[in-house]
Amino acid sequence: MDCATYIEQFLSAHADGELTEDELRAAEEHVAGCAECRERLEEERALKQTLHEHLAALKxxxxxxxxxxxxxxxxxxxxxxxxxxxxxxxxxxxxxxxxxxxxxxxxxxxxxxxxxxxxxxxxxxxxxxxxxxxxxxxxxxxxxxxxxxxxxxxxxxxxxxxxxxxxxxxxxxxxxxxxxxxxxxxxxxxxxxxxxxxxxxxxxxxxxxxxxxxxxxxxxxxxxxxxxxxxxxxxxxxxxxxxxxxxxxxxxxxxxxxxxxxxxxxxxxxxxxxxxxxxxxxxxxx
Structure with missing residues (x-):
């Protein structure tokens, strides 16, 4: 898996915990060897947490x-x-x-x-x-x-x-x-x-x-x-x-x-x- 594939197809679902077992295994393997995608994943999770905290009751x-x-x-x-x-x-x-x-x-x-x-x-x-x-x-x-x-x-x-x-x-x-x-x-x-x-x-x-x-x-x-x-x-x-x-x-x-x-x-x-x-x-x- 290359970085572009991970970012476009896996990153968001990875941060949300929505990958299948096989997808998660592949994503974790890629992130373990890629510092940049690891940083992206941490950033995505932090952003999603912030957005859910402050936008959950948006009305x-x-x-x-x-x-x-x-x-x-x-x-x-x-x-x-x-x-x-x-x-x-x-x-x-x-x-x-x-x-x-x-x-x-x-x-x-x-x-x-x-x-x-x-x-x-x-x-x-x-x-x-x-x-x-x-x-x-x-x-x-x-x-x-x-x-x-x-x-x-x-x-x-x-x-x-x-x-x-x-x-x-x-x-x-x-x-x-x-x-x-x-x-x-x-x-x-x-x-x-x-x-x-x-x-x-x-x-x-x-x-x-x-x-x-x-x-x-x-x-x-x-x-x-x-x-x-x-x-x-x-x-x-x-x-x-x-x-x-x-x-x-x-x-x-x-x-x-x-x-x-x-x-x-x-x-x-x-x-x-x-x-x-x-x-x-x-x-x-x-």
Whole structure:
């Protein structure tokens, strides 16, 4: 068994304990003699454990979905109201974000939604108060540089994406990333209709490498970015876990996750609505 065969056909099932007796014997024999695949297996198991811990109860709370709907309806209606006079503008909502959302011309506030498990939910009254406070913070939030950068890259890659690492298979991309000391985990968005287009490695102005993996779909793409990141996540989530936060920003759905190993952050961004995006990630992770 060679590395490509192991990675493409055995790695995921090996980490999940789903190989047959003969397959397990062959996989264990290969891993015993291959340090690189051994590292991949350890990484796969660590990632799966993290994902199962934090995504097992993935579901947007009904209360949060209703708040998103009401906020979008309110902002869309405000598109057709006259602009306030200069004297009143400062006292109203002059700092609101006015980005396009899921229909042309609609205006939405920045709403922030985090992944959570049932065990992390707060009591109902506290949750409602927390949602109100987070929503107010979101309405007054200006630009988020981390997200603006992700938006620019997605816009550019949707127009033209050229892989600069071998991208004939997921194993090729993973090999290239690992060879440059970048995370080798690739999301599988195939079940939701997104096809892997390839990977790119680029250097940021600071000199650090950044990995971009692009997935194409009929209704837009998903961009996965791995970059070195040690700062705090953007503030204001309505719900969050220790490692995962979901956001809606300027008409884009964004997932920010702390990679389990190293100082990397994973940023996923798409045009798709937040509920659909959360389900896409759940389908990829489980």
């Amino acid at each position: 947007t709370p009904t209360r949060v979905r209703e708040r998103i709907r009401l906020a979008l309806d309110h902002e869309q209606a405000s598109e057709f109201r006259p602009e306030p006079s200069p004297a009143l503008r400062g006292a109203s909502r002059s700092k609101w974000l006015r980005p396009q959302v899921w229909v042309p011309g609609a205006i939405a506030a920045l709403l922030i939604v985090g992944l959570t498990t049932l065990s992390t939910f707060s009591p109902l009254k506290h949750q409602a108060a927390q949602s109100d406070q987070a929503l107010e913070e979101a309405f007054s939030t200006d630009s988020v540089p981390l997200f603006d950068q992700a938006v620019r890259h997605l816009q550019g890659f949707e127009k033209k994406f050229e892989p600069n690492v071998p991208s004939g298979s997921p194993a090729d991309i993973s090999d290239a990333y690992l060879g440059h000391k970048m995370p080798g985990y690739l999301w599988n968005f195939g079940p939701s209709g997104f096809q892997l287009a390839g990977g790119r490695l680029e250097r940021s102005p600071s000199g650090d490498l950044t990995a971009y993996t692009f997935y194409r779909g009929d209704k837009g793409g998903i961009l996965c970015t791995y970059e070195h990141f040690q700062g705090p996540f953007p503030e204001g989530p309505i719900h969050e876990t220790r490692e995962h936060s979901y956001y809606v920003y300027k008409g884009y759905s964004i997932c920010v996750s702390k990679y389990p190993r190293g100082d990397f952050v994973c940023i996923l961004i798409t045009h798709r609505p937040i509920d659909e995006f959360m389900q896409t990630i759940a389908d990829s992770s489980m």
